[in-house]
Amino acid sequence: MRILYPEIEPYEHGWLDTGDGHRVYWELCGNPKGKPVVFLHGGPGASCSPAHRRLFNPEKYRILLFDQRGCGRSTPYASIENNTTWHLVADIERLREMIGVEKWMVFGGSWGSTLALAYAEKHPERASELVVRGIFGLRRAELLWYYQEGASWLFPEKWERYLAPIPVEERGDLMGAYRRRLVDPDPAVQTEAARAWSLWEGETITLLPNEANSNQYGDAHYALAFARIENHYFVHDGWLEEGQLIRDAGRLKHIPGVIIQGRYDVATPAKTAWELHKAWPEARFIMVEDAGHAVTEPGILHHVIETTDAFADS
Structure with missing residues (x-):
């Protein structure tokens, strides 16, 4: 089984001024x-980590x-102003121009797969390869499965904690x-809701419980x-037409391209990955039979590293 490459540090980093109130951290x-x-x-709303650098052969x-906007080291933190899918697609293009390349390999997982598909469909001439895993089409049925009813049947005790901040009379539309x-405006109200929302995801993205995820989320x-x-x-x-990413x-x-999907992914069920494959049959499709959603799932990590290695010399 393939594992992460050794730890590395950035050789350059900075902040991209978007011109509309955001400074996007890059490295x-x-x-x-x-x-x-x-x-x-992923997320949207997560951030990069040192482990993400290690998915690619550094040599x-x-x-x-x-x-991405509002996340991690980008500022202003947690901002939702001027923060849409198409703002992020434009940021990716600015970053490509900043480093002076005509094309690059595009890699995204979970929400990152959504953004990767949106970017590559808008700028297909800029993607030398496209690797996506844990496919999220941001369709209404996918959102309702995870945040209204569906995944709740598999994690009932965790779902109760997700429901806790919301009065019964408001539970017909949880999002x-x-x-x-x-x-x-009350920070305490924001924090209670944020932790319940975040923990629901953090504790349902792996096949087996993961204490580190619980602590982070x-x-x-x-x-x-x-x-x-x-x-x-x-x-x-997502400022997308319903089904747009599969349609296009x-x-x-x-x-x-390569599509990598965990069989037991509860956050982004395999149906979406399969439908993407049918709409994009030229891509290689890999179903990981013993994995949930996270890139840290051993089988998913193995296929991710094998895939990035396979494209390294192309």
């Missing part, structure tokens, strides 16, 4: 003359990672109810950006 790692790749993290790749609390500071931005995107359907997958047909 470059690996070989300054290597194959360019952009890593798109062969020039790795650009960035914290809307959370929205009201996540933008409430339960941290109030992390949870605030994660929940506010994620909920902001979801109540607006034909635009990807000339891009070498």
